[in-house]
Amino acid sequence: MGDLSSAFAAISSVDVDPDGDWSLPGWLYTDPEYYAKEVEEVIRPSWQIVCHANDIPASGDYRTLDYLGESVLAIRGDDGQIRAFTNVCRHRAMRLVEGPSGCTKKLICPYHAWAFETDGRLTGVPMKSDYPALKMEDNGLHPVSVEIWRGFVFVRLVDKGFPSVAEMMAPFEDEVAPYRFEEMQRISDVRLRPRAVNWKNVGDNYSDNLHIPVAHDGLTRIFAKSYEISAHGWADRMKGDLVEKPSANFWERFYQAHLPEVPHLSETAQRRWLYYKLWPNIAFDIYADQIDFMQWIPTGPTSCVLREMAYALPDDRREMKLARYANWRINRVVNQEDTWLIERVQQGMASGTYGAGPIGRSEVCLRSFARKIRAIFPEARLHKAPPAGWSKR
Numbered sequence: 001m002g003d004l005s006s007a008f009a010a011i012s013s014v015d016v017d018p019d020g021d022w023s024l025p026g027w028l029y030t031d032p033e034y035y036a037k038e039v040e041e042v043i044r045p046s047w048q049i050v051c052h053a054n055d056i057p058a059s060g061d062y063r064t065l066d067y068l069g070e071s072v073l074a075i076r077g078d079d080g081q082i083r084a085f086t087n088v089c090r091h092r093a094m095r096l097v098e099g100p101s102g103c104t105k106k107l108i109c110p111y112h113a114w115a116f117e118t119d120g121r122l123t124g125v126p127m128k129s130d131y132p133a134l135k136m137e138d139n140g141l142h143p144v145s146v147e148i149w150r151g152f153v154f155v156r157l158v159d160k161g162f163p164s165v166a167e168m169m170a171p172f173e174d175e176v177a178p179y180r181f182e183e184m185q186r187i188s189d190v191r192l193r194p195r196a197v198n199w200k201n202v203g204d205n206y207s208d209n210l211h212i213p214v215a216h217d218g219l220t221r222i223f224a225k226s227y228e229i230s231a232h233g234w235a236d237r238m239k240g241d242l243v244e245k246p247s248a249n250f251w252e253r254f255y256q257a258h259l260p261e262v263p264h265l266s267e268t269a270q271r272r273w274l275y276y277k278l279w280p281n282i283a284f285d286i287y288a289d290q291i292d293f294m295q296w297i298p299t300g301p302t303s304c305v306l307r308e309m310a311y312a313l314p315d316d317r318r319e320m321k322l323a324r325y326a327n328w329r330i331n332r333v334v335n336q337e338d339t340w341l342i343e344r345v346q347q348g349m350a351s352g353t354y355g356a357g358p359i360g361r362s363e364v365c366l367r368s369f370a371r372k373i374r375a376i377f378p379e380a381r382l383h384k385a386p387p388a389g390w391s392k393r
Helices: 004-013 032-043 165-179 199-206 217-223 250-258 318-349 364-376
Strands: 048-052 061-067 070-076 082-086 101-103 122-124 143-149 152-156 185-195 228-232 235-241 272-278 282-286 291-300 303-312
Touching (some): 032 291, 048 185, 070 152, 082 152, 143 165, 165 235, 199 272, 228 364
Antiparallel strands (some): 061 070, 143 152, 235 272
């Protein structure tokens, strides 16, 4: 495996990948040894979304994100600032809070009642004089890096050189700004959907343009030939524009006809479904009526969990509520179709007959992702897995 800092420089400065006409090989989607390295070098140093700042509006409000064996707590302090910590008491490693959300004036450990402030400071220890090695100032909660981008709260476990969310989304700021993300409120709770696939298969499928007319009849009916993809450094952009021709499907036709006007959006944005995928495993689905975020969190070499929430600007119009329901009905079918596809791709990745597949020039998002993986892991250029123990040599 190459040095990570030099790999990032290569990703940023080199547009030509000598293996760019090939997909990532199948063994990267099944191999436990590679998975362990990928978790350390790709997922742990990457930004993961926890919630929106409006989900934790008051002092002491918190939301949690559990992944890669860690539990991360994003909490608003008494000073109004949002911070993040690992959800671990510094005494005996007890989890301080349970569940996805809550509110507290202090974080009190349920094991021995050590008390932490909302800014992470340790301020209360029963029988404090009984601990010869204890230094209160050195035993506050372990901090986790936080970035707030347009109201959304992101964390990462390791600071290791990947760009910020703002840097990844910089090419799209003018397009995103009119949607007023900062003002949005959650309209659905967290949905967790386990999938028996490697996390990369979810992301590959999300950015894949060629399967849309083959596998998604509904999207083809409402987009016709307007679906486009493009790769922009550390983020991909996809979009489809709703056509005027009424769909043969009831909910698609209902959405086409009854989506209400959103005054602050342009005429183009009113009829556009817009998608962004951020490195390496986060996506925003942006519609005139709402936005969804989705992240595909690895749980093993051949498993992951999809974590989703939906947000929207406050709008009590009956037609808007119906449009959001129609949107959900349409995308529920799309999600079912995609699940069927990626599960069978995952099965194929395990075949000893598969190495790597030729990749088309138009598959720019897949090419962009594969180039980054190969820059970080030179072994990813091998069409077949190297002998066991390669990561330690």
